[in-house]
Amino acid sequence: MKVLVADDDADLRELIAFTLTQAGYLVLKAADGAAALRRFAEDSADLVVLDINMPGLSGFQVCEAIRARSRVPVMMLTVRGEEEDLVHALGLGADDYLTKPFSPRTLLARIKALLRRAGMEPAAPLAAGRVALDLAEHTVRIAHGEAVQLTKLELRLLQMLLANAGHTVSSDRLLVQVWGHRSGGDRQLLKQLVHRLRQKIEADPAAPVLLRTAAAGYKLIVD
Amino acid sequence: MKVLVADDDADLRELIAFTLTQAGYLVLKAADGAAALRRFAEDSADLVVLDINMPGLSGFQVCEAIRARSRVPVMMLTVRGEEEDLVHALGLGADDYLTKPFSPRTLLARIKALLRRAGMEPAAPLAAGRVALDLAEHTVRIAHGEAVQLTKLELRLLQMLLANAGHTVSSDRLLVQVWGHRSGGDRQLLKQLVHRLRQKIEADPAAPVLLRTAAAGYKLIVD
DNA sequence: TGCGCCTGTAACCCGTCTGTCACCGCTCCG
């Protein structure tokens, strides 16, 4: 779970990074807006924390640029008393905000809430019904069977489906979550990945039971 | 495993000391900052717990003084609502913090996590299965075989893997722990170091049995 | 100063993973 933290205040940036690292997130840091965009283009991220006041590109501009390419959750940081900023930020597509000063505890709670809404909270169960994921080992175990080795993308896809076990996840959302692609276009990638994953986890890949095709997406059946 | 506890609140100090003693740690106590520094100079310690609010020398000053001489893990104690202090504390090199009030259980968990990160958690002994490390001599002994001389980096890598024996440790984490690198970066270093270590500890370095490649990292097999 | 060893860097091999294409079968609908 990667979180990009952009803030020009080094102390605050390190505090946020520390808090998130402790909580088990992988943290990418950026000291200004331009660096944040570069970092996001290179590595993407599952969530972005943006200070509004940054030299060069402001948090607003960064948020706008990111939104043009991705639906990744964005949390803005603002100083108290400038609530007009929030209207602006939320209008640009930010998902949540915090007013400084805030406690690490609060930050963490809000970030978890955001990720949960996006369906990728790590605390989301790594097992449901007969399917149990092991993120560290990159394996999945079906109904006490043998552990099956998964690739990076297969793991990510299965994690997303598992986080929404029993419910259909749209192809668009899967594309965004697994590849970070903007919506539309690359259905073929998803088709292939589903196919490969089925080869590994389905008893009869031609008649899928676990990973079912649903209207406009896929869903994981866990009973 | 020695822990230095510095807090001017006698009740809290004794509670912490009691908790740690029960858990098997040797506890050194100090009632103020100056005493903490004296104690640390005399006896050193494997971990330091510092209250921020202390008469005379504050926790900040003690932390700074200790950091000037040692990389020992430092945990700061602060009261809720004054989290800005943490920015300062972490900036001075503290490794973790707790906001009062906290439960003994939490304290213990965090202290163990700190020691594990530093690679000296007693629950992660210097020997597991067939692998026994000697930190003082910079050697490792495999299954009662000959002691093998290790370099500084090899020792550090093996120590980290041993502390997580049987479980995959991600490349990112190893890079941070062995080199102190920040995020991502140089896989080549790790590749090389693993290769060199295998030459020393594996019967057949081309077919590693102990130091196995796992998804996104490495793991030590100890049976 | 010259000689080791340790560490970092580059270049190459090779197996796996991933993106892409071509084609199949099915359904929907004019």
Next chain:
DNA sequence: CGGAGCGGTGACAGACGGGTTACAGGCGCA
């Protein structure tokens, strides 16, 4: 009927990452 659209399948080439060899700079030490 026939074509368009969609999902599933097989094949394949390039990208990627780990393993390996080779070599150069750094550092301690005689």
